[in-house]
Amino acid sequence: xKEVEQDPGPLSVPEGAxxxxxxxxxxxxxxxxxxxxxxxxxxxxxxxxxxxSGNKEDGRFTAQxxxxxxxxxxxxxxxxxxxxxxxxxxxxxxxxxxxxxxxTFGQGTILTVHP
Amino acid sequence: xxxxxxxSRYLVxxxxxxxxLECVQDMxxxxxxWYRQDPGLGLRLIYFSYDVKMKxxxxxxxxxSVSREKKERFSLILESASTNQTSMYLCASLVRGALGxxxxxxxxxxxxxx
Numbered sequence: 001x002k003e004v005e006q007d008p009g010p011l012s013v014p015e016g017a018x019x020x021x022x023x024x025x026x027x028x029x030x031x032x033x034x035x036x037x038x039x040x041x042x043x044x045x046x047x048x049x050x051x052x053s054g055n056k057e058d059g060r061f062t063a064q065x066x067x068x069x070x071x072x073x074x075x076x077x078x079x080x081x082x083x084x085x086x087x088x089x090x091x092x093x094x095x096x097x098x099x100x101x102x103x104t105f106g107q108g109t110i111l112t113v114h115p
Numbered sequence: 116x117x118x119x120x121x122x123s124r125y126l127v128x129x130x131x132x133x134x135x136l137e138c139v140q141d142m143x144x145x146x147x148x149w150y151r152q153d154p155g156l157g158l159r160l161i162y163f164s165y166d167v168k169m170k171x172x173x174x175x176x177x178x179x180s181v182s183r184e185k186k187e188r189f190s191l192i193l194e195s196a197s198t199n200q201t202s203m204y205l206c207a208s209l210v211r212g213a214l215g216x217x218x219x220x221x222x223x224x225x226x227x228x229x
Contacts, residue, residue, distance in 0.1 A: 043205055043220030102148060103218055107157035
């Protein structure tokens with residue numbers, strides 16, 4: 001079993017739709033949860049960052065973390081064609097220890113928002 | 116802005132060649148990472164380095180080595196390229212702060228081994 005599992009998609013939605021992207025994980029040591037967005041032929045860029053359980057909102061994006069269920073989500077409201085990209089969840093057990101803050105990624109979900 | 120620069124966007128190499136992928140960051144970050152990205156598999160960690168001349172194996176180090184002679188530069192070496200190493204290679208540098216860590220990625224090198 002992979003440490004981080006992400007719904008593979010691909011996902012195709014009409015403009016304006018609400019998008020839900022999800023990941024589950026097995027390592028209870030993970031404390032930091034991130035969503036990266038990767039446009040075609042580019043490197044990933046950090047989109048959202050959450051520490052421990054709870055919600056975080058940034059404009060049209062909301063990240064949720066439920067550590068008791070080992071489940072994280074990213075919601076995109078009023079989705080736009082410019083949101084079309086691959087979305088990657090990533091997790092870390094923190095800044096210390098022998099992991100040196102390394103990130104463990106999900107497989108990525110390809111999202112297409114069509115006009 | 117943090118800048119992580121990979122030396123090549125696209126590379127085509129022959130089976131058995133020794134291949135060098137270079138990565139340079141301009142933010143004096145201690146930690147640097149090499150990942151490969153394949154469809155359906157996401158990003159998988161090959162090697163990382165937490166200081167000059169220090170390195171640690173990631174999840175899939177076989178067939179690869181690394182070099183970190185200067186803090187800003189982290190090189191990935193394919194000792195004898197094989198077709199199953201055809202992939203997108205991503206370098207990242209990582210900053211550790213009070214809220215944890217953030218990774219900054221280069222634009223990627225798409226390597227094809229023929």
